[in-house]
Amino acid sequence: MPETREIPVVWIQAATCSGCSVSVLNSAAPKITDVLLSEVIPGRHVNLRFQATVMAGSGEPVVEVLDAAAKGDPGSYVLVVEGSIPTRDGGVYGTLGEEPMVDRVVALAKNAMAIVGLGTCASFGGIFAADPNPGGCVSVGALLKEKGIDAPLINVPGCPPHPDWFIGTIATILVGGLSAVEVDELGRPTRFFGRLIHENCPRRAYFDEGKFAQHLSDEGCLYELGCKGTIAHADCPLRRWNNGTNWVIGSGAPCNGCVEPEFPDLISPFYERLPEEALLVPRKES
Amino acid sequence: MRTVVIDPVTRIEGHLKIEATVDDGVVVEARSTGTLFRGIELILRGRDPRDAPRITQRICGVCPTAHATASTFALDEAFGIADRIPTNGRVIRNLILGCNYIQSHVLHFYHLAALDYVDVTEVATYEGSDPGLLAAKAFLGRGELGPFVPRYEGDYRFPTDVAQLLASHYVQAFDVRRKAHELLAVFGGKMPHNVGIVPGGVTQIPEVDTIAGFLWRLNEIRHFIDHVYVPDVLEVARAYGDYTEIGGGCGSFISYGGFRLESGRFLDSGTTSMDLAPQELDVGKITESVAHSWYSDDGESRHPTAGKTEPAPTKEEGYSWLKSPRYDGRVYEGGPLARMLVNYGRGNEKVKGLIDHVLSALDAEPAALNSVLGRHAARAIECKLVADAMADWVLDLVPGGEVYAPYEIPDEGEGAGLTAAPRGALGHWVRLKNGVIDHYQCVVPTTWNASPKDEQGNPGPVEQAIVGTPIRDDENPFEIVRIVRSFDPCLACAVHLNTPRGRSLGRYVVS
Numbered sequence: 100m101p102e103t104r105e106i107p108v109v110w111i112q113a114a115t116c117s118g119c120s121v122s123v124l125n126s127a128a129p130k131i132t133d134v135l136l137s138e139v140i141p142g143r144h145v146n147l148r149f150q151a152t153v154m155a156g157s158g159e160p161v162v163e164v165l166d167a168a169a170k171g172d173p174g175s176y177v178l179v180v181e182g183s184i185p186t187r188d189g190g191v192y193g194t195l196g197e198e199p200m201v202d203r204v205v206a207l208a209k210n211a212m213a214i215v216g217l218g219t220c221a222s223f224g225g226i227f228a229a230d231p232n233p234g235g236c237v238s239v240g241a242l243l244k245e246k247g248i249d250a251p252l253i254n255v256p257g258c259p260p261h262p263d264w265f266i267g268t269i270a271t272i273l274v275g276g277l278s279a280v281e282v283d284e285l286g287r288p289t290r291f292f293g294r295l296i297h298e299n300c301p302r303r304a305y306f307d308e309g310k311f312a313q314h315l316s317d318e319g320c321l322y323e324l325g326c327k328g329t330i331a332h333a334d335c336p337l338r339r340w341n342n343g344t345n346w347v348i349g350s351g352a353p354c355n356g357c358v359e360p361e362f363p364d365l366i367s368p369f370y371e372r373l374p375e376e377a378l379l380v381p382r383k384e385s
Numbered sequence: 386m387r388t389v390v391i392d393p394v395t396r397i398e399g400h401l402k403i404e405a406t407v408d409d410g411v412v413v414e415a416r417s418t419g420t421l422f423r424g425i426e427l428i429l430r431g432r433d434p435r436d437a438p439r440i441t442q443r444i445c446g447v448c449p450t451a452h453a454t455a456s457t458f459a460l461d462e463a464f465g466i467a468d469r470i471p472t473n474g475r476v477i478r479n480l481i482l483g484c485n486y487i488q489s490h491v492l493h494f495y496h497l498a499a500l501d502y503v504d505v506t507e508v509a510t511y512e513g514s515d516p517g518l519l520a521a522k523a524f525l526g527r528g529e530l531g532p533f534v535p536r537y538e539g540d541y542r543f544p545t546d547v548a549q550l551l552a553s554h555y556v557q558a559f560d561v562r563r564k565a566h567e568l569l570a571v572f573g574g575k576m577p578h579n580v581g582i583v584p585g586g587v588t589q590i591p592e593v594d595t596i597a598g599f600l601w602r603l604n605e606i607r608h609f610i611d612h613v614y615v616p617d618v619l620e621v622a623r624a625y626g627d628y629t630e631i632g633g634g635c636g637s638f639i640s641y642g643g644f645r646l647e648s649g650r651f652l653d654s655g656t657t658s659m660d661l662a663p664q665e666l667d668v669g670k671i672t673e674s675v676a677h678s679w680y681s682d683d684g685e686s687r688h689p690t691a692g693k694t695e696p697a698p699t700k701e702e703g704y705s706w707l708k709s710p711r712y713d714g715r716v717y718e719g720g721p722l723a724r725m726l727v728n729y730g731r732g733n734e735k736v737k738g739l740i741d742h743v744l745s746a747l748d749a750e751p752a753a754l755n756s757v758l759g760r761h762a763a764r765a766i767e768c769k770l771v772a773d774a775m776a777d778w779v780l781d782l783v784p785g786g787e788v789y790a791p792y793e794i795p796d797e798g799e800g801a802g803l804t805a806a807p808r809g810a811l812g813h814w815v816r817l818k819n820g821v822i823d824h825y826q827c828v829v830p831t832t833w834n835a836s837p838k839d840e841q842g843n844p845g846p847v848e849q850a851i852v853g854t855p856i857r858d859d860e861n862p863f864e865i866v867r868i869v870r871s872f873d874p875c876l877a878c879a880v881h882l883n884t885p886r887g888r889s890l891g892r893y894v895v896s
Contacts, residue, residue: 105529112400114421115446116443116444116445116577117398117399117445117446117447118443118445118446118447118449118577118578120446121446121447121577122577124492124562125563125566125567125576126563130559130560130563131559131563132517132556132559133520135524135532136523136524137520137523137524144527144529146529146531147532148531148532149531149532150532151395151396152395152398152497153396153496154396154532155395155396155500155532155533155535156395156534156535156536156537157391157393157394157395157866158390158392158393158394159390159391160536160537161395161535162392162393185423191699192421192422192423192696192698192706193400193420193422194392194400194402194420194421195392195420196393197390197392197402225443226425226428226440226443227423227424227425227428227443229428229440231427232428233422233423233427233428234422234423234424236423258443258578259578314789314791315583315585315588316586316588316589316787316788316789340570340574340575340576341563341566341567341570341575341576342563342567344567344570344571345570345571345573345574345575346575347574347575347580349574350570350572350580350581350589351574351581351588351590352574352581352583352588352589355580363440367432368432368433368435368436369433369435369439370433370435370436371433
């Protein structure tokens, strides 16, 4: 039997709700146990060295895993960052293993082969960086830029991200390397974030006919009720959520545009119609 | 004397550090520290109130539905529509919350707690045909054992065959918790962070096919709860019987009640001690101290709606981002154990039947429930109670019937939303001004349970549960992490910032 190649992954949680972790646990094919235990791609095993939600150990022994990665051979692991990173007052608003999270992320990022920003907080700042951003939370990309760290970064946004978006991105890296992941100008894999929700929405015909729902639970396009599917890039209508059971608009709720850098500040109020001119505003620098 | 520092405590939700001072093999002092601050309540100020259930769900990705529930209850009240929610809307809200109870409790026992009791490396000698165990065996054979090693060593007690069976249930339970989220998505759209629960009701009209699909997905999960989860908790209890004597907390318990029925609640509210004679809950008696929290302090404890709190990360006396909620000035524990004890004391027949069954299986008295194993048993019992009830509730739905009551947002208004979250008593308080959020407040389960000392120097429930515990090996402090995890801490929920302005909303009595 050919030898299995171990791909070490260090997954660090900063200012997060852990929803990204929980969403990845929802992966249906492969199942999360397949990812943890088996060769997710023949000959390749994701060796999850650190993941605080599932790992057996606690305290000093597991902090040593982080330290060993940061001080070990350069480029020997993939770093997954979940959550935005608190930076106010030197990062005292978030610590891990008795060190500011920001210091841990910087040390791990410097030494990583590649970095995946998992979820909208890590990708763009997200909820915890929303105004007035009490902890001074920043995205991974912003932190790398500020610290002058030139490490390859892929953003897999979503609040939470669909498990397929993450597993699919990791699988692509395992098969073809980082260059195999085609990304948009925001660093998102185009495979998952290449088209607007609106382009594939089953309620699109209502929009074209001008039939708009007036109240939640009504038939019709949800645009007037605040749906942001017209500006949100994701394949939710085709992929659907939770093993294809349902999805946001399928349950009669407007899309919150959670995959975009404008989430939540510029995209809220969530239940107010997007001004038509918003569709024409150039995207801000992320 | 030696201080054992555990940072991070993993397999919980959020960021927690525990420091325990061990003298002559016994913990003499414990400090529980929430190590992350995000300030979600500050973020809510000035926003459209309808955004609150969506934003507060992001407090916690493990129990977001409880926040959506508390937030919509508060907004229903503030909008003056609490009595207009259609029956379908009320029922679907309960179903969505119930699905996440199941998910949360199964996840907690198998994926967050069980690795403290079950040595998964026993699978290395497995000879059968279970695909999950064969995959685990191949994994062990390759020798790269992350994320299962490193770990604390030395107190795994199951014989190989039992350890292998429990390991196979660990693998199976990943499917079950995933399916509980799929069940939730039937009416909640997606999970984590459901989109169905909104002020006025829910967003999706139930139809015959979705009702049937829900019921049969649920029945598959109920089979697992009855025939795997509950028996496995008893299996652990038999092997680790000493853990009915370890980890007893403050001995006072609080429940806000949960799951609104046509009248009353499926789980009652109240407070009780181990005498199991519950008292009515008076929410006006809740105060929060910041004496040992990293917030500036004027020495006064306040009702949550009048909280006066500003971050002070360098405060000398502070050691946590958690505040210290107290009831009538005293320390109270929340969670499934608290709810089961209150409802047992109230004479709830189903609760009584299940708890008595467990106690007789373990040949134990009710006093044994105030322990590490008591918390695990109460959680499993509650999981079964809620799952069974959901199978009845889903049949109360009227196919095609209305789910949502339209409303206008008033300029002014205030409301309180109290509910039972998987981990304990959850309350949201909101006040509106000029049609936007002026003040928002969450007091959450783990703030109660993992709180630091209050102004009188009384340690929080987790701290009290650790103190007095004998530690066999302070390099491998199993006892401490087992105690802490029995509370199912959710630090992401617990650490929040109260807005500096605020006034009392008066007294709320939950019946």
